[in-house]
Amino acid sequence: MRNTRRQSGKIWHSAVSSTYLFSIPVSILTPITFMREQRAVRAGKGRYYKNISNQQSKTMAGLRRNVHRLEKALIMKPRRDSFAKDYIVETVEWYKKVLTKNKTNKHDESELIWANNVLIEYFAVVKPVGAITEAKKIFESVDYNPRTTDMKPFKRTKTKNLPTYDQLLDLSMYRRSVRWFKKEQVSREIIDKALLVARQSPTACNRMPYEFRIFDDPDLVKKYANTPFGTGGYADNIPTIAVVVGKLDSYFSARDRHAIYTDSSLAIMGFVYALESQGASSCLINWPDFEPLERKMQKQLNLRVDERPIMLIAIGYEDKTAMVPRSVKKDLDTIRRYNFE
Numbered sequence: 291m292r293n294t295r296r297q298s299g300k301i302w303h304s305a306v307s308s309t310y311l312f313s314i315p316v317s318i319l320t321p322i323t324f325m326r327e328q329r330a331v332r333a334g335k336g337r338y339y340k341n342i343s344n345q346q347s348k349t350m351a352g353l354r355r356n357v358h359r360l361e362k363a364l365i366m367k368p369r370r371d372s373f374a375k376d377y378i379v380e381t382v383e384w385y386k387k388v389l390t391k392n393k394t395n396k397h398d399e400s401e402l403i404w405a406n407n408v409l410i411e412y413f414a415v416v417k418p419v420g421a422i423t424e425a426k427k428i429f430e431s432v433d434y435n436p437r438t439t440d441m442k443p444f445k446r447t448k449t450k451n452l453p454t455y456d457q458l459l460d461l462s463m464y465r466r467s468v469r470w471f472k473k474e475q476v477s478r479e480i481i482d483k484a485l486l487v488a489r490q491s492p493t494a495c496n497r498m499p500y501e502f503r504i505f506d507d508p509d510l511v512k513k514y515a516n517t518p519f520g521t522g523g524y525a526d527n528i529p530t531i532a533v534v535v536g537k538l539d540s541y542f543s544a545r546d547r548h549a550i551y552t553d554s555s556l557a558i559m560g561f562v563y564a565l566e567s568q569g570a571s572s573c574l575i576n577w578p579d580f581e582p583l584e585r586k587m588q589k590q591l592n593l594r595v596d597e598r599p600i601m602l603i604a605i606g607y608e609d610k611t612a613m614v615p616r617s618v619k620k621d622l623d624t625i626r627r628y629n630f631e
Contacts, residue, residue: 326584327598331547334538334596341539342384345391349398351540353388355495356381357405360412365443371417378412378425385409386432403436411442461563466614468571469524471606475506476530476570481605484564491560493553499540500554500600502561503591506530517587518602520575530605533587534558538596554600565605575602 342352356377363373374381385405388397413426453461481504489498505511506529514533515525534557536550562572577583577599587599 326579326581327547330538330596330598331544333594334540334547335542335544337539337594337596338542345387345397347539348396349401349498350384350388351497351499352542353381353384353405354401354497356384357408358496360408361443364408364411364415369415372419372422373416374412375419375421379421379428382409382425382428386428389432389434400441402434403438404441406434406436407439407441408443410439461566465563465566466571466617467573468606468608468612468614469527469573469604470609470612471527471529471571471604472609473529474607476565476605476607478504478506480565480568480570481530483568484561484570487564488557488561491553491556493556494546494549497540497549498553498557499537499550500557501535501537503533503535504530505532513590514602515604517583517590518575518577519580519583521602521604528604528606532603532605533591534600534603535591535593536598536600538598539594550598551600558601558603562603569607571606571608573604575604577601 338351341347341350359377360374360381363369388402388405391397409429413422413429416422418426485502488502493499505514511528511531512526514531515521515528521528534554536554538547538550541547541549558574562574565572584599587593588597591597591599593599
């Protein structure tokens with residue numbers, strides 16, 4: 291009887307919550323489930339604007355977003371004579387502020403070079419009218435000579451080292467979530483090479499709103515490996531572990547609150563494939579939004595309110611005497627529909 295009542299309650303709650311009008315009071319009455327995300331989004335928005343007004347971090351999300359917008363405008367066919375008039379002054383003012391602050395605060399150099407090169411290209415091709423003229427004066431007043439000038443839109447040329455489809459398919463079929471590892475640790479060089487692949491994954495406006503926190507100290511690995519639910523039975527066998535952290539201070543609006551999960555996951559998949567290509571294995575460890583564990587991880591990693599754990603990754607060399615799950619995938623006909631309405 292108790293299970294029947296509980297099931298009926300779940301059905302009622304689901305039915306009411308699926309209706310937009312009724313979902314509002316339900317959300318107000320049960321805020322605990324989403325309270326941490328709401329606080330994180332608000333805190334992230336606050337840090338976004340604080341970062342713009344008082345540049346203290348190694349990267350500026352607003353500058354990255356606007357430079358990416360300029361790049362997209364530069365590659366348009368046909369390209370307009372004048373564009374970006376509504377945000378170009380803002381962009382060069384941020385650029386100038388970052389370079390001014392950079393004298394005392396080490397900023398991400400690649401970000402500065404990229405912004406400089408794209409802005410040079412922009413002012414070289416755009417018709418100088420209105421706000422563009424003002425922006426150009428601000429840009430030219432900044433004394434900065436980067437080491438390269440080729441970080442701007444370009445025409446791709448195919449490299450002979452690209453893997454074939456069959457090679458890529460073989461890699462995807464071979465990769466499995468490995469839970470039993472040798473005691474030997476994967477070198478930091480191999481992990482960093484995998485991260486070079488991970489960072490090439492696309493992100494919204496190239497903001498890269500994530501951080502890989504890698505732990506290879508045995509005591510720290512044990513602590514973090516035993517934190518999530520999904521490592522029961524094999525946590526103490528993990529030689530290296532990564533905690534991927536999403537950073538909500540990359541966004542000025544709650545509309546982008548889920549981008550940290552999408553963008554981080556894209557990077558993670560590139561990361562594990564790059565590990566596999568170098569002979570190392572991994573296991574992706576789910577991180578559900580469960581408040582007791584969220585509090586524990588926030589304390590362990592000293593996370594800000596606007597920083598959210600995305601998932602954990604166990605890293606090591608596979609114990610060939612152990613097995614891995616088959617993990618049969620769904621048929622294409624189940625996951626694919628063309629022109630379906």
